[in-house]
Amino acid sequence: MTGQYAPQQAGSDPLAPALEARVQKLGKELRCAVCQGVSIADSPASMARAQLDMVRELVSQGKSDQEIIDYFVARYGEWVLLEPTREGFNWLVWLGPLLLVAGGAFVILRQIKQPPASAGATPAPPTPAPEAEDPYLQAVRRELE
Amino acid sequence: MKRWGITLSAVALCGALLYVLLQGFGRNPHEVPFMLSGKPAPSFTLRALDSGKAVSLEQFRGRPVVINFWASWCGPCRMEHPVLEWGAREFGGQAQFLGIVFEDTEDNARQFLQQLGASFPQLIDPRSRVSVDYGVAGVPETYFVDANGVILGKHVGPIDPQSLANRIRELSASGTAATTARP
Known part of the structure; x- marks a missing residue:
């Protein structure tokens, strides 16, 4: 055998x-x-x-x-071939990842450049406002003073 | 407007990537493409296992040739061999059967043939030069060369009697077409 x-x-x-x-x-x-x-x-x-x-x-x-x-x-x-030839549709394999990285970098850069416009407007502190208007809390604060 | 441009290019990029993935998944990754169909069969001269005489492909010019690459260590080849023995007896008049031993010792190959029969010439392929020349990607593989020395195709894996009979019919048809075409 x-x-x-x-x-x-x-x-x-x-x-x-x-x-x-x-x-x-x-x-x-x-x-x-x-x-x-x-x-x-x-x-x-x-x-x-x-x-x-x-x-x-x-x-x-x-x-x-x-x-x-x-x-x-x-x-x-x-x-x-372990490396596809650099021609025709194969270029996508070679350049696709680079394009994706470039696209990602572009998006990140845009976010970094204009943070105050969006960040300043939205996160208006929502917690202290209702507290300030709460009559019971105001009463307690007065008592404590 | 600008946002649409970005969205569209992202969609295009994702579409292209999906296309690549679909291409990849739609194909068996173990399947090695075969490019020699319709090309002239590479010539060879090899030593016969039993007689030691030189056998070349050229000496069968004018007859279809069936070349089977096999090895004694390959389980499917063991299953396939009786089919080839039957084929060589049944279709021996229509095509010349040849066996080429792939990556094996001569003793093992002889032992295999003693057990399973040797009704067609078996050749030794030192260093598998001829196997690589034919684009073999594993054993067993069976090549079908028509009377004009053109490779019609190959069968990967153990061949069954029905496929073998069909291929032989194709070979004969291709041979007669070629002879009628010639004046």
């Missing part, structure tokens, strides 16, 4: 440091096919190892970073 897991295979031998740095950098940008939002450089899955081996192979063949990214996108679609 065979096991439930893929037999562990070591990755292919690392390349020269400069090239290997590119392999790891590209590996961080590509999503592992069998994991949950983990890059192929970070995942211990055999599928991720196989994909990282492929990145290493393509780097050693002298392919450019863009060619290697294109190779994976051609197979797994844009899904494979």
Whole structure:
């Protein structure tokens, strides 16, 4: 009977440091096919190892970073990119949060700039007024004086 | 007037965010897109598990090819294998069946085939180069390549006899369409 897991295979031998740095950098940008939002450089899955081996192979063949990214996108679609490309509708993902922060800051600034106008008018002290008019309280105060 | 502008832009922003969320929730996050449909099947030459001879995709040009990626450690592959054995016997005349062993030891793969039968060629894919070249995102996966070497589609997960029969019919149809189109 065979096991439930893929037999562990070591990755292919690392390349020269400069090239290997590119392999790891590209590996961080590509999503592992069998994991949950983990890059192929970070995942211990055999599928991720196989994909990282492929990145290493393509780097050693002298392919450019863009060619290697294109190779994976051609197979797994844009899904494979952990960072969506900066184009078209994807800009919303990049700029949406910034717009929200800017909008929030704008609202806060407006509130800070005009506090006396609104704050001065509404919180007219409501408690002392009825007390002052209360005849019993006035009587008690007179007694105490 | 100014207030309306702010309200409208807030509504637009919320609408866009909702759209993004709907897109995300409407999709199975485990499903990896497959982009090679309709593209030429990547060529390969791999070693056969039993004979050790080199087998390449090119040598089957002119015949539809069914390529199954599997591993002995994968439970669903164990369930699926009898269907493929049946398919290879039933449709062997219409399509060439090939198995590619994914991330496994040769001994384990041989043992698996001894138990479950090996009626079609099984190939060893060192370092899973060919699997990644085909955009495999887990096993089992079955690819359908027509007589012209174009990938018609793939089946993710264990295939059932009905789907297999339907796919083979599509393959044959695509093959005849191509041959009649050619003068």
